[in-house]
Amino acid sequence: MDNCVFCTYAKDGVPEHRYLAETEHFLAFLDWSPVSPGHTLIIPKKHSVALLDSPAEHATELFIFMQSVASAVLTATRSSGFHLHQNNGKDATQSVFHTHFHIIPRRKNDGLPLKILPQIRETPEYFKTLQEKVKEHLETVSF
Helix, strand or coil, rough: CCHHHHHHHHHHHHCCCEEEECCCEEEECCCCCCCCCCCCEEEEEECCCCCCHHHHHHHHHHHHHHHHHHHHHHHHHHHCEEECCCCHHHCCCCCCCCEEEEEECCCCCCCCCCCCCCCCCHHHHHHHHHHHHHHHHCCCCCC
């Protein structure tokens, strides 16, 4: 896709000092503006805007690749955990409209404010209503 930085990386390569690894369909590289040491991005080589646009047939390859890259990043940075983060759509703060996943290494007391806390408490009735709505839509998809 024209003017997509991640498509350019997939086609022409990532700057050598940021490249980590790749598979047939995915590419891993260090984020140019990391929130923690080792902050890594994983992108599909073929353009898709967000997760819902991504081809499901590559999900196993993606999952195995993310596990391998995350393990290597954690070992290299001596981190004890990580966030696997992915935004879908402008309202979810997606800024690059090419599907991508963030591996953000974490350490105890690292000071990163990446903790999402519950803001509201809901009733069982609320959950039941939402459950019914979601299940109705799930009946239209196959697993």
